[in-house]
Amino acid sequence: MQQLHHILNEILKSNGAxxxxxxxxxxxxxxxxxxxxxxxxxxxxxxxxxxxxxDYHRKPEGVPTQLLYHMATGSGxxxxxxxxxxxLYGLGYRNFLFFVNxxxxxxxxRANFFDATSAKYLFADRISIGGKPVYMKEVDNFQxxxxxxxxxxxxxxxxxHSRLNTPKENSLTYDDFEEMKTVLISDEAHxxxxxxxxxxxxxxxxxxxxxxxxDTVNRVFMANQENVLLEFTATIDLSTPQIARKYSERLLxxxxxxxxxxxxxxxxxxxxxxxxxxFDRAIQGVLLSQYRRKLFESHRQRVKPVxxxxxxxxxxxxxxFDEFVTGIRNLQVSDLEKISRFHQDTAIANVFxxxxxxxxxxxxxxxxxxxxxxxxxxxxxxxxxxxxxxxLAVNSLEDEANEYRAVFAVDKLNEGWDVLxxxxxxxxxxxxxxxxxxxxxxxxxxxxxIGRGARYCPFRISDGQPYFERKFDDDLTHELRICExxxxxxxxxxxxxxxxxxxxxxxxxxxxxxxEKPTERKRGARKTSRSGALAADESRRYNxxxxxxxLETGYAKSATLFDDGGAVAVNTGKETCKLAxxxxxxxxxxxxxxxxxxxxxxxxxxxxxxxxxxxxxxxDYLGIIKLDVSGLPGQLESLTPRDKLVVAVRxxxxxxxTIAAETIHGKEHAKVVFNNG
Numbered sequence: 167m168q169q170l171h172h173i174l175n176e177i178l179k180s181n182g183a184x185x186x187x188x189x190x191x192x193x194x195x196x197x198x199x200x201x202x203x204x205x206x207x208x209x210x211x212x213x214x215x216x217x218x219x220x221d222y223h224r225k226p227e228g229v230p231t232q233l234l235y236h237m238a239t240g241s242g243x244x245x246x247x248x249x250x251x252x253x254l255y256g257l258g259y260r261n262f263l264f265f266v267n268x269x270x271x272x273x274x275x276r277a278n279f280f281d282a283t284s285a286k287y288l289f290a291d292r293i294s295i296g297g298k299p300v301y302m303k304e305v306d307n308f309q310x311x312x313x314x315x316x317x318x319x320x321x322x323x324x325x326x327h328s329r330l331n332t333p334k335e336n337s338l339t340y341d342d343f344e345e346m347k348t349v350l351i352s353d354e355a356h357x358x359x360x361x362x363x364x365x366x367x368x369x370x371x372x373x374x375x376x377x378x379x380x381d382t383v384n385r386v387f388m389a390n391q392e393n394v395l396l397e398f399t400a401t402i403d404l405s406t407p408q409i410a411r412k413y414s415e416r417l418l419x420x421x422x423x424x425x426x427x428x429x430x431x432x433x434x435x436x437x438x439x440x441x442x443x444x445f446d447r448a449i450q451g452v453l454l455s456q457y458r459r460k461l462f463e464s465h466r467q468r469v470k471p472v473x474x475x476x477x478x479x480x481x482x483x484x485x486x487f488d489e490f491v492t493g494i495r496n497l498q499v500s501d502l503e504k505i506s507r508f509h510q511d512t513a514i515a516n517v518f519x520x521x522x523x524x525x526x527x528x529x530x531x532x533x534x535x536x537x538x539x540x541x542x543x544x545x546x547x548x549x550x551x552x553x554x555x556x557x558l559a560v561n562s563l564e565d566e567a568n569e570y571r572a573v574f575a576v577d578k579l580n581e582g583w584d585v586l587x588x589x590x591x592x593x594x595x596x597x598x599x600x601x602x603x604x605x606x607x608x609x610x611x612x613x614x615x616i617g618r619g620a621r622y623c624p625f626r627i628s629d630g631q632p633y634f635e636r637k638f639d640d641d642l643t644h645e646l647r648i649c650e651x652x653x654x655x656x657x658x659x660x661x662x663x664x665x666x667x668x669x670x671x672x673x674x675x676x677x678x679x680x681x682e683k684p685t686e687r688k689r690g691a692r693k694t695s696r697s698g699a700l701a702a703d704e705s706r707r708y709n710x711x712x713x714x715x716x717l718e719t720g721y722a723k724s725a726t727l728f729d730d731g732g733a734v735a736v737n738t739g740k741e742t743c744k745l746a747x748x749x750x751x752x753x754x755x756x757x758x759x760x761x762x763x764x765x766x767x768x769x770x771x772x773x774x775x776x777x778x779x780x781x782x783x784x785x786d787y788l789g790i791i792k793l794d795v796s797g798l799p800g801q802l803e804s805l806t807p808r809d810k811l812v813v814a815v816r817x818x819x820x821x822x823x824t825i826a827a828e829t830i831h832g833k834e835h836a837k838v839v840f841n842n843g
Contacts, residue, residue, distance in 0.1 A: 240621035324568030717797035
């Protein structure tokens with residue numbers, strides 16, 4: 167289906183690897199920032215455009231030119247845009263419209279193009295083409311544009327639609343595009359393809375896009391036959407037949423995240439699944455982050471690793487922010503010992519080995535963490551109207567003056583976030599949204615976020631090493647290897663990881679390894695939360711005296727997303743105990759946490775009950791209850807009082823469900839729960 171791309175690939179094979187790169191005019195390189203070394207694939211991206219414009223025998227004539235760059239997140243699309251702006255100026259173009267879905271991306275790109283003090287500024291200090299100086303300027307419209315300069319309008323897609331269809335004085339109008347040729351640059355271009363999908367496939371949001379964005383863009387694009395539309399995206403659904411047909415003669419360059427990784431320009435991506443509650447998984451991320459910081463410092467590298475804590479909703483993100491602040495403030499040695507107890511992951515083991523080798527006590531480490539991850543070094547970016555200061559902060563996390571160590575977000579950073587020193591993403595929820603074997607919207611966004619985090623954080627420890635490429639692919643045991651890896655922390659959920667792999671394949675990564683862990687949980691089971699939410703297999707029929715409980719084992723194991731691998735089995739088993747073995751004080755405390763177990767409510771179900779004490783101790787009630795506990799060998803015996811309380815609450819939640827069900831089913835009273843009556 168992708169005829170243009172296929173033809174250009176065949177030409178490349180016939181003429182050698184440098185065929186396109188050799189066609190790039192020197193003035194393109196001369197006018198990019200001194201010290202920037204465009205990578206080979208970026209040079210090829212420019213060379214393909216040069217070939218298409220000058221020599222492609224099937225280039226349409228008498229109509230506007232539309233081309234797509236499908237390039238991996240983090241591969242430097244904005245630099246490719248900058249080079250094309252310079253080249254197209256040489257072809258006589260002066261007016262450029264940059265439009266995108268997000269204001270955050272506009273601010274980032276504006277800094278790339280105009281803020282010469284920014285470390286991410288892309289152009290030379292002085293632009294000169296044909297021996298003449300060229301000045302770049304941001305403008306609101308093209309009516310008074312400099313005919314000898316580079317004039318750029320920045321706009322969101324929504325803003326563009328509004329400005330063109332409700333024009334005001336000195337605003338952009340459709341006439342601007344009819345009277346002079348224009349280059350339209352669309353970043354995150356998948357947002358303007360709503361109309362290309364079948365109408366039956368459109369959701370409400372896409373239907374709104376259909377009425378505005380794509381129609382407006384098409385009208386602007388078609389206003390002048392010399393217009394050029396350059397689309398850039400890392401995420402476009404070429405598996406949709408309508409979109410594949412649309413781009414069959416427009417896909418100029420396809421550089422996947424898989425190829426980006428193979429070329430050594432990305433971090434290696436690993437998924438660390440852990441059977442732990444969210445806060446403890448967050449602490450794993452904190453440990454790895456601080457470990458990397460110490461490794462960088464030991465090699466005299468000024469790199470500050472950053473963590474992203476990703477929540478499902480803004481409310482949950484705000485709640486976890488508060489939980490994290492409190493948890494770090496009250497962090498204890500026992501919390502870190504819990505992490506080290508049952509894990510089976512080499513990276514986690516290396517953290518504790520490093521601490522021991524360097525005589526760093528857990529008490530001293532906790533002191534560091536309380537300082538490095540204090541509230542003033544955490545930033546939440548969830549509002550649609552974040553302050554400019556926050557936007558600048560999250561886009562400058564690499565700066566030495568920026569002290570933020572952790573970012574809390576839902577989806578504000580899924581697109582347009584340029585960050586190199588992100589090494590850990592902690593997924594704080596455990597939901598799935600796949601349908602009919604196809605990854606859902608949330609999972610696709612998560613895959614895109616992983617791609618964004620996979621940008622390589624450049625460093626070198628010797629003069630002969632490449633700066634922007636991985637250095638330890640052939641030395642995986644080197645201590646700095648973890649500084650070339652992005653860890654995606656998730657709850658233990660093999661089905662979700664399968665769906666994530668599918669999503670990663672869809673955006674250009676072939677990720678086959680799926681870790682399987684045999685447990686007693688059945689399909690449909692819901693795992694407990696930190697607060698003690700129901701952890702039962704609701705479809706399983708336990709007898710009325712015995713209830714199944716699955717412990718959070720603390721098991722943690724990472725897998726490289728790009729490698730094939732066999733299943734990893736964990737030696738789990740079952741042990742049986744009586745609920746009463748936990749002790750009356752534990753059970754009484756657990757009961758106090760559940761509204762169902764007030765004496766007034768219990769009396770409705772058990773008319774002959776005389777007291778809460780009888781309910782706890784008597785073999786007519788809780789005294790007879792047994793628990794089938796699934797977990798690691800010996801884990802039941804090693805439970806702390808806090809762990810026992812969590813298990814007791816889970817068991818009592820399940821018992822409450824059964825009691826209520828028996829009452830609803832018309833039993834004389836619910837004592838059958840305990841005597842199989």
